[in-house]
Amino acid sequence: MQIYLPIADLPVNVxxxxxxxxxxxxxxxxxxxxxxxxxxxxxxxxxxxxxxxVATVSSHIAASSFTGAISYWRxxxxxxxxxxxxxxxxxxxxxxxxxxxxxxRALDQLDLVIGLSYVTLLTVVGGMMIxxxxxxxxxTRRGGPATLRRPGSxxxxxxxxxxxxxxxxxxxxxxxxxxxxxxxIGFVGAIMxxxxxxxLVPMLIYFLRVPTAxxxxxxxxxxxxxxxxxxxxxxxxNHLVDAVLALILMVGGxxxxxxxxRTGQKMRGERLRLLLGLLVFAVGLRFAYELVxxxxxxxxxxxxxxx
Amino acid sequence: xxxxxxxxxxxxxxxxxxxxxxAERLVVxxxxxxxxxxxxxxxxxxxxxxxxxxxxxxxxxxPPYDLVVTVTGPQxxxxxxxxxxxxxxxxxxxxxxxxxxxxxxxxxxNRPVAExxxxxxxxxxxxxxxxxxxxxxxxxxxxxxxxxxxxxxxxVRLQRQQGLYRESSTAVTFLTPTVFRTAIAMPAAVPxxxxxxxxxxxxxxxxxxxxNSALEVIKAGFEQYVADAARDYGLLYGMATxxxxxxxxxxxxxxxxxx
Numbered sequence: 127m128q129i130y131l132p133i134a135d136l137p138v139n140v141x142x143x144x145x146x147x148x149x150x151x152x153x154x155x156x157x158x159x160x161x162x163x164x165x166x167x168x169x170x171x172x173x174x175x176x177x178x179x180v181a182t183v184s185s186h187i188a189a190s191s192f193t194g195a196i197s198y199w200r201x202x203x204x205x206x207x208x209x210x211x212x213x214x215x216x217x218x219x220x221x222x223x224x225x226x227x228x229x230x231r232a233l234d235q236l237d238l239v240i241g242l243s244y245v246t247l248l249t250v251v252g253g254m255m256i257x258x259x260x261x262x263x264x265x266t267r268r269g270g271p272a273t274l275r276r277p278g279s280x281x282x283x284x285x286x287x288x289x290x291x292x293x294x295x296x297x298x299x300x301x302x303x304x305x306x307x308x309x310x311i312g313f314v315g316a317i318m319x320x321x322x323x324x325x326l327v328p329m330l331i332y333f334l335r336v337p338t339a340x341x342x343x344x345x346x347x348x349x350x351x352x353x354x355x356x357x358x359x360x361x362x363x364n365h366l367v368d369a370v371l372a373l374i375l376m377v378g379g380x381x382x383x384x385x386x387x388r389t390g391q392k393m394r395g396e397r398l399r400l401l402l403g404l405l406v407f408a409v410g411l412r413f414a415y416e417l418v419x420x421x422x423x424x425x426x427x428x429x430x431x432x433x
Numbered sequence: 434x435x436x437x438x439x440x441x442x443x444x445x446x447x448x449x450x451x452x453x454x455x456a457e458r459l460v461v462x463x464x465x466x467x468x469x470x471x472x473x474x475x476x477x478x479x480x481x482x483x484x485x486x487x488x489x490x491x492x493x494x495x496p497p498y499d500l501v502v503t504v505t506g507p508q509x510x511x512x513x514x515x516x517x518x519x520x521x522x523x524x525x526x527x528x529x530x531x532x533x534x535x536x537x538x539x540x541x542x543n544r545p546v547a548e549x550x551x552x553x554x555x556x557x558x559x560x561x562x563x564x565x566x567x568x569x570x571x572x573x574x575x576x577x578x579x580x581x582x583x584x585x586x587x588x589v590r591l592q593r594q595q596g597l598y599r600e601s602s603t604a605v606t607f608l609t610p611t612v613f614r615t616a617i618a619m620p621a622a623v624p625x626x627x628x629x630x631x632x633x634x635x636x637x638x639x640x641x642x643x644x645n646s647a648l649e650v651i652k653a654g655f656e657q658y659v660a661d662a663a664r665d666y667g668l669l670y671g672m673a674t675x676x677x678x679x680x681x682x683x684x685x686x687x688x689x690x691x692x
């Protein structure tokens with residue numbers, strides 16, 4: 127069944143898009159991430175312009191992270207204070223990202239920047255995740271302790287001023303790294319059409335030593351608010367959010383996420399991280415391939431205006 | 434405007450050189466003057482019918498005739514970009530802006546336009562993709578370039594791939610020597626707006642009669658509502674979309690609640 131998308135201006139198969147929503151939703155539920163880094167490339171692949179894909183995916187991530195956030199809220203497994211602190215910087219990051227997005231689009235370099243950011247971010251983060259989880263798997267094989275959190279071990283980050291106490295997460299850290307992380311996530315999310323969950327969770331664990339119990343819930347609250355505001359900002363400045371496409375994606379996404387979460391709970395933590403690392407790395411390589419290999423058509427068209 | 438002026442001049446030129454006043458008259462009818470883009474729109478085909486009639490009771494018809502139908506969509510400005518390898522990766526390095534060119538352009542005829550009339554006539558009347566004026570912005574100037582300019586070629590090729598530009602030398606069928614029909618294919622990605630249809634009749638390489646018609650492509654129903662809202666009330670539209678996301682997220686958490 128074909129449906130015509132009013133903003134993307136092309137007809138798509140409803141079941142194909144719904145299926146993509148289900149598949150990405152399944153993965154996002156399994157790993158506790160938004161899945162934007164998979165959804166945006168998939169949409170570009172079926173012919174939706176990168177700009178519309180990035181803008182629309184933000185609303186899809188808002189929906190799936192809201193579902194996640196509610197279930198973590200019920201279990202009291204999120205740190206609202208930390209999320210709000212990250213958020214105050216995240217909004218600034220999102221606004222900066224949307225502004226840069228608009229500028230780059232005018233310069234014809236948006237596709238390149240999206241491509242390059244995907245390559246760099248995904249291969250680096252994916253590589254690190256693979257390395258870390260392989261080590262963890264080896265450690266458990268040898269029978270050693272698999273724990274990553276070493277209480278009491280402090281880095282230079284803990285020496286920074288403006289210290290704040292986050293009761294729920296039981297941490298006492300400077301506001302500076304919290305703001306820096308929040309800004310980065312908001313910025314990257316707006317440019318790349320990703321929620322940044324797969325970046326935020328490791329950063330919160332490694333830099334701020336947030337305990338695993340609250341980290342995913344907190345990340346989801348942040349993702350929810352940055353992506354909801356990115357939706358509004360993209361719609362207000364670039365008029366590129368396709369509500370019909372978003373609706374189909376959301377319905378598929380939230381259903382898929384429920385089944386993914388069940389699978390995820392049955393798997394061991396380090397195995398899950400290894401799988402996610404491989405997935406992230408593979409998507410990064412796919413983007414690198416596209417940039418390096420000569421495109422089939424060197425020419426492309428871009429709509430400038432009417433008249 | 435330029436095109437109208439050019440064709441008017443050409444018409445004068447042809448009329449003068451043809452000697453006696455035109456003896457033919459074209460009567461055309463379009464199957465549908467309004468194409469509605471709705472949520473299940475996947476493209477549409479319109480049919481144009483027409484007859485060639487003697488202008489006066491005494492007018493003599495001079496078959497065989499050649500017919501060219503040119504359909505032009507609302508004007509757009511598009512940028513053609515070319516990728517080049519820079520430091521190992523492919524980057525858009527060069528671009529040309531095509532100013533006020535038709536977003537849709539179909540040239541339909543009963544045989545190749547190059548066989549219908551000579552180059553000079555085709556250029557004057559802007560008949561055929563090769564002779565249609567596609568002005569480019571080059572620095573401060575706006576001008577059309579030679580037909581084999583790489584950017585112009587790439588532009589036409591990309592538009593053809595989208596189904597937005599087309600040239601068919603078999604699209605016009607003569608049912609009798611004086612009755613013809615042609616199909617105008619509108620792809621799914623057709624832009625909305627007013628489309629002009631020019632019908633030009635040739636006899637022995639000379640333009641002998643012409644007429645025009647128009648059609649309108651509009652977004653209808655829900656599609657139009659969404660597109661208008663996104664354009665005119667961006668902020669409100671964004672908030673509504675965000676709210677929709679929250680509702681669906683909340684709804685899913687209620688439906689799938691397990692604890």
